[in-house]
Amino acid sequence: MASADEHAQSIRVLIVDDEALARRNLTLLLRNDPDIASVIECESGLDAIKEIRRSRPDLVFLDVQMPECDGFDVLELLGADMPETVIFVTAYDAYALRAFEAGALDYLLKPFDDARFHRSLARAKEKLARYAPKPRRPISxxxxxxxxxxxxxxxxxxxxxxxxxxxxxxxxxxxxxxxxxxxxxxxxxxxxxxxxxxxxxxxxxxxxxxxxxxxxxxxxxxxxxxxxxxxxxxxxxxxxxxxxxxxxxxx
Structure with missing residues (x-):
């Protein structure tokens, strides 16, 4: 039987939102999860582009409406550097279809409850686990x-x-x-x-x-x-x- 350690993930998360309170709420929810290795916050789309290219996070929670550079701009400007797993977070439901067309895994509509957040995070974990590289056994x-x-x-x-x-x-x-x-x-x-x-x-x-x-x-x-x-x-x-x-x- 596999141990808990064999199934543990080490997920690096980036939160992108121009509202400090929104970033803080997500960070608090994530820090209670043992599979989350680190959480980085960005308050603008331009900062997010630099951070994604620098640290290559596994999962990005991305706000849609931000000044100067919104969530869709971020993904477009990233091009091939776009992360595999992106969850849009926004107070507006009008962007849902566009978000999925842009490759988002999920669309969290503010305000969301803890249960909805954890369902979204569970989907992200499943995707990351599915595509994670299998550890290689050293040759003898x-x-x-x-x-x-x-x-x-x-x-x-x-x-x-x-x-x-x-x-x-x-x-x-x-x-x-x-x-x-x-x-x-x-x-x-x-x-x-x-x-x-x-x-x-x-x-x-x-x-x-x-x-x-x-x-x-x-x-x-x-x-x-x-x-x-x-x-x-x-x-x-x-x-x-x-x-x-x-x-x-x-x-």
Whole structure:
């Protein structure tokens, strides 16, 4: 039987309304729902366009009548950036047909009661759950073709991986295996709890890291238990420190 956690959603919501009280009422209703991860408010259509493009919310509650840029203008100006799930909220019923033609999931007519709101939110959750990407299970073995044979490598045995054009060089102890896949493709299949990028062309098994060494030029090197030294890019430095701290804290 599936646990409650397996069905939990993490929905990011944007509320767009020029009336502060209307935004506040929606926010209060949403904050009582455990599936709502965050709620952002915008008081104008122009601000909403910027915020949608910036944070890519899962669900937008959008007022129809706003000065300068109304709800329909927002969707038109967004074009391909229009969110998948939009619920119009308005005090006027005359726009209902146009709202659905614009791709709205629902049309909340002010004033609405809690029951009507929760029915609308439930519909949004169903749609988001239906189209949510299925979580991928990390691979445990990698097949590598070499001459006339195929080797099956245990992912847990990998020390580090480096990019070589459209290939990936997998290092296990003193052995190097060439895989015809890009580093980016391979990264998608690895367990992110066990592997991390330290450079745009290097992924390392976190369990193989013995420490980090600061060099004279201010750069760090990742030192493996095998004594192999790998360059740590500034771009990934903070994240690696955090990941290694998490690992040490869990042991």
């Amino acid at each position: 073995r990698i097949a590598v073709k070499s001459r006339n044979q195929t080797l099956f490598l245990d992912v847990a045995d990998i020390d580090w991986i480096e990019a070589a054009s459209y290939y990936a060089c997998i290092h296990i102890g003193a052995d190097t295996h060439i895989l015809r896949r890009t580093l980016q493709e391979l990264e998608q299949d690895l367990d992110e709890r066990a592997f991390a990028r330290i450079h745009r062309s290097i992924i390392v098994n976190l369990d193989r890291i013995r420490g980090l060494e600061l060099q004279d030029g201010g750069e760090y090197e990742v030192v493996l238990h095998s004594t192999e030294r790998l360059r740590l890019s500034r771009r990934y430095r903070k994240r690696i420190h955090e990941r290694l701290g998490e690992l040490s804290g869990s042991r």
